[in-house]
Amino acid sequence: MRTSNWLRSSAATTVLGAALLGIFGGGQAAAQSKQLTLCWAAWDPANALVELGKDFTKQSGIEMKYEFVPWTSYADRFLNELNSHGKLCDLIIGDSQWIGGAAENKWYVKLNDFFAKEKISMDDFVPATVVGYSQWPKNSPNYWALPAMADAVGWTYRKDWFSRPEIQSAFKAKYGRDLAPPKTYDELKQIAEFFQSREIDGKKVYGAYIFTERGSEGITMGVTNVLYNYGFSYDNPKKPYQMQGVVNSADAAKGLEFYKELYKCCTAPGMTNAYMQEGLDAFKSGQVAMQMNWFAFFPGLYKDPNVGGDKIGFFVNPAGPNGHFTQLGGQGISVVATSERKDDALTYIKWFAQPAVQQKWWQLGGYSALKAVVDAPDFPKSAAFAPQFLESMGIVKDFWAEPSYAQLLLDMQKRVHDYVVADKGTSQQALDLLVKDWTKVFKEQGKQVASQ
C-alpha cells in the first residue's frame, strides 16, 4: 500500500515538477526575448566591445550578454556549438578561416539582402577584410559577416633599448649600420642575434619572441609571416588546389629553414609551445627586444606602465627575398542561423556598421575595418601603431578558409612544429609531407587536385 502510494506521489511530483519547469522555463524564455548573446574570444578587444555595447543597449533596449572563450579553446568551443546547431550564440565573431565552413554548412545567416535593405555597402570597408572575413566563395559578392575586428601580425620592439647610445654604437661596430627597426627578415635576425643573451640593466635579455604553439594555430600563424615573404603560396593562382611545387617550392623551404634558425638562435629558453599570451608576458617582463604578435594587443601594450609609452615601438612584418606580406588575423561578425533572435541580432549589426560607432570602437581599443575610420586624415596620428596597422592591412594574406580548414591547419601545425621545434627531418621534407596531407584532405572533400 505504501509502495503504491509512494509510486503515485512520485508520479504526481514529477508531473507537477515538469509543469512548473515548463511555466518558469517559458517565463524565462519570454524574459530573455530582449537579450542577445554575443560569442567571441576572451582578449583585450573583447573588453572594448563590452564597453561599446552599452551604447547599443541604451539605444535599443536590448541587453547584451557575452560568451568569451580563451583563444586556445575558442575554435573548439564555438565550432562545436555551431556544428551541433546550438542556440548559445545569437551573434558570433568567428575567425576568418571559419567562413567557408560556416557558409557551406549554413551556420551563418547570409547577409546580402540585409546589407541591400539597410544600405550597408561592403565597398565602405577595407578590401582585405571583406575578402578575409565576409565573402564565401572568396572574391564573390556573397556576404556572411560584417568585418568587425581588423587585425594582422605586427611587431613591437624596445624603443628605449634601441635608442641607447652604447647599444647603438655596439651594433654599428658589429654590423656597420644603424640600429633601427628592421625592414627585412635578414635585418631582424641580425638584431635578434645582437640582443640575444645581452645584459641590459643587469638582466639577461633575448632577441625575439616568435609563435611556436603546437595545439591550436600558433606556429602556423607565426611561420606564414616568413613563408609568404620567401615565396610560399597555398596553391597555384592559375590552378586552384594545385599545391605541388608551390607549397613545397625551394623558396618556401628556405623560408621555413629561416624560421627555424630564428627560433634556434634568438628566442628565450622554453619557448617551445608559446603563442599570444607568452609573447605578451615575455615583452612585458622585459625579456625580449622584439616581439611578434597581433595588432589587437598593441593598445594594451602601449598603455603598459613598464614597457609602454616611450619605451615601445612598432614595426610592420619585415619583407623577405621574394615579397612583403603579413598574416591576416581578425574576424567578422555574423548572425547565427539557429538563433531565435535573428532580427535583434541584425539590429546590432546595423548599429555596429555606423561610422560613429566604428570610430568609437577604434578609440576604445578595437580595430575598425571601415574606410571612413582608417582612411581619415588624422588616423595615422590617432595611435602610435596606427601607421603600421594601416600598412599591414594592405599586405595581408590569410590561411585557407575552406570548410576543411581545421584539418588543413592541424596538418600544418604538426609538420611545421615537427621540423622547427622537434628537429624532425628537413624543411623540404616537412613541406613535401604537408602537400601530401593537404592533397588527401582536398580529395576527401571531393576537390580536383592537380599534381603539376
Added chain:
Amino acid sequence: MDKMTTISQPDDATIASMSEPARSRATRRVRGLSDRTIAWLFVAPTIALLLAINIFPLVWMIRLSFTSLNLSMSYLPLRFVGTDNFTDILGDEDVWFRLQTTAQFVIWSVTFQVIIGFGLALLINRQFRGHSFWTTIILLPMMLSPAVVGNFWTLLLQPQIGPFNYLISLFTGVAPSSFSMTGQVSLAPWTIVLVDTWMWAPYVMLICLAGLRSIPDYIYEAAEVDRASAWRQFWSITLPMAVPFLMLAVLFRAIENFKMFDMVNLLTSGGPGSTTELVSITLKRAAFEKWRTGYSSALAIILFVTVFGAANIYVKALNKVKQR
C-alpha cells in the same frame, strides 16, 4: 470494478488473521504488482540509462565508423565507406608511431609506479611513528585533478622561473635555463612519465599496502622460528603474496595510462612536434578538432578492442597467478 476493489483492499484484521504465504500473496494483490515487476521497475531506469548513454552511443559509433562523416562538412552526402576508415588507420604510419609512443609511456610509467609504489607500501607497512600522517601526505598527488597537476607541473618545469630546473642545476651545475623539460625532444617523454609517476605511484602504494596487510603474521612468525633472514622473508613470503595485488595495480594503471589525455595535453600538447602525442590526443584531434567523425569512430573502436583484448589476456594470467 467494484468487485476487484473489494478483493484488493481487505482490511488489516483480515490480513493479520491469514497464514504467512497467504498474507504475502494478499499483499502482492494489494499492490497490484508482483515482486518481479517491482524489481524490474527499480532496475529499468538504470538499464534505460545504460542503454541511452553507453550502449546506444557504442552502437552508433560502430555505425559511424563505416561512414565518411565529417562534421565540419556535414553538407556533403554521407557515404558508406565499408572498412576504408579501418584500413586507412592501420595503414597510417603516424598512427603506428602514436601507438608506439603510447606503449612506451605505459610501460615506463607503470614500471616506475609499481617499483616506487611497492617500495612506499613496504615503508608505510612498518607502522612507524607518524605513519598515518605520511600516508596522507603521500596520497595527496592522486587526489588532485589531472588538470591541476598539468598546470602545476607546467609552472614547476618552466625553464626560467620553474624551481625544477634550479633543483637540477643545484645538483649538476648545468645552467637552469639551458634545458627545457617539456620542450626538448629527448626530455619531454621522460617528463610525462615523471609527472604521471609522481601522481599515481601513491595509488599503487595503496593497493600494495592492502596486499601487504592481508598477509597473516603467523607466516612471518614461522619464518622467524626457522631463522629466515629479512631478505629471505621478502623473497619467499612478501613478494609472492603481494604479486596478485601488484598485477592488479599494473592492470588498473596500464588501462588508465593507455587512455591518458588530460595531463599530457596540458603539459606538452603532444609536443615538441609529435614527440609526446599519445594516441588519445590523436583521437581527440581527429574527432573534435578535425571533425573526422567516421575516421575517429573507427580509431576509437580499434583502441577499445586493443585495450579490451589485452586486459582480457592479462586477467586470465592474473587468475592463474591467484590459483597458484
